[in-house]
Amino acid sequence: MKLLVFHIGHDRYGLPLRAVRRVLPLLELKALPLAPDAVAGLMNLHGDTVPVIDLSRISGGAPARQQFDTRIVLVDYTAPDGVTHALALLAERVSGVQDVAEQALQPSGVQAAPFLGAVAGDAEGLVQVVEVERLLPAELRALLFQPEGSAP
Secondary structure, eight states, rough: EEEEEEEETTTTEEEEEEEEEEEEEEOOOOOOOOOOEEEEEEEEEEEEEEEEEEHHHTTOOOOOHHHHTTTEEEEEEEOTTTTTEEEOOOEEEEEEEEEEGGGBBBBOSHHHHHOEEEEEEEETEEEEEGGGGGGOOHHHHHHHHOOOOOOO
């Protein structure tokens, strides 16, 4: 499995490459007053607005630092109802793509965050898979993706 590797704090995580549409440099985001802490803002992608989630904040940490290797990762987020939405993720210290053998992935044994999946070890330590489809809690998903034609 190919993973786009990034960091939250000192720990490495990976987004399955099959879910990644594009990796973008930091863009100016529109702030959303009263939005939950995990929402970094909205970005304009060719005229469409896309919500941006701060992976550090949704994990319970401090906001992602805006550094030279902080990126916005555009992913396909499939909600439980089967509808796919564009979602952007603010990821710190993006280091590239890593190939992890499927047999090397093992359950973590801990259910601290519902979006964290299997782990694999290598010379650099552990990398844990972020399961994009499990990233958003129901309340946040309802705020970000209103059904068409409904009032916010």
